[in-house]
Amino acid sequence: xxxxxxxxxxxxxxxxxxxxxxxxxxxxxxxxxxxxxxxxxxxxxxxxxxxxxxxxxxxxxxxxxxxxxxxxxxxxxxxxxxxxxxxxxxxxxxxxxxxxxxxxxxxxxxxxxxx
Amino acid sequence: xxxxxxxxxxxxxxxxxxxxxxxxxxxxxxxxxxxxxxxxxxxxxxxxxxxxxxxxxxxxxxxxxxxxxxxxxxxxxxxxxxxxxxxxxxxxxxxxxxxxxxxxxxxxxxxxxx
Numbered sequence: 001x002x003x004x005x006x007x008x009x010x011x012x013x014x015x016x017x018x019x020x021x022x023x024x025x026x027x028x029x030x031x032x033x034x035x036x037x038x039x040x041x042x043x044x045x046x047x048x049x050x051x052x053x054x055x056x057x058x059x060x061x062x063x064x065x066x067x068x069x070x071x072x073x074x075x076x077x078x079x080x081x082x083x084x085x086x087x088x089x090x091x092x093x094x095x096x097x098x099x100x101x102x103x104x105x106x107x108x109x110x111x112x113x114x115x
Numbered sequence: 116x117x118x119x120x121x122x123x124x125x126x127x128x129x130x131x132x133x134x135x136x137x138x139x140x141x142x143x144x145x146x147x148x149x150x151x152x153x154x155x156x157x158x159x160x161x162x163x164x165x166x167x168x169x170x171x172x173x174x175x176x177x178x179x180x181x182x183x184x185x186x187x188x189x190x191x192x193x194x195x196x197x198x199x200x201x202x203x204x205x206x207x208x209x210x211x212x213x214x215x216x217x218x219x220x221x222x223x224x225x226x227x228x229x
Binding site: 034042043044045046049092101102104106107108 | 119146148150156159160163171173210216217218219220221222223
């Protein structure tokens, strides 16, 4: 069964600083990988996705993520965070076979931005 | 931009009561899902639905739960007899296809069972 680990429960960064949120997955085949963001009281918004091809993927709001098969990782990065980036970030993995694409989520990383 | 909508945004019910959570998926999507998130915990898959039948369900999705697409636009989750532990945020999601396509999530319904 697939699983996702987000080792950092809570991260605090200064506004303007760079950010990296870690995600490790476990899945036997090539996974589909996603990062979602959840602002307080809101639903889940897709930031970016990886299906195949270029291992560095660009998303919305200036985020990017790199798929590293050898490390089973899909870390999320942003060169300069803004106060509005404060939210909960979830990494998710989907199966690549046809018919059942349930997403398995990590436990999330809460991002706090300080001035 | 099309989006998934859910109603109500917050539902309070007493233990043992039946609740129906409603979702309107994006109109040309074919695959539908329910997830839940207990406060402070991760988002968990409940059920997937395609072609008017359940594709997969998790261990959480027991006989107290059911899903239905009563018409061409709505997708509902029914909990027959709610328990305290059913208190959670319930998210509906839809996807145009399962193979390599992202799921679009609604804003959620917060269910509080007292």
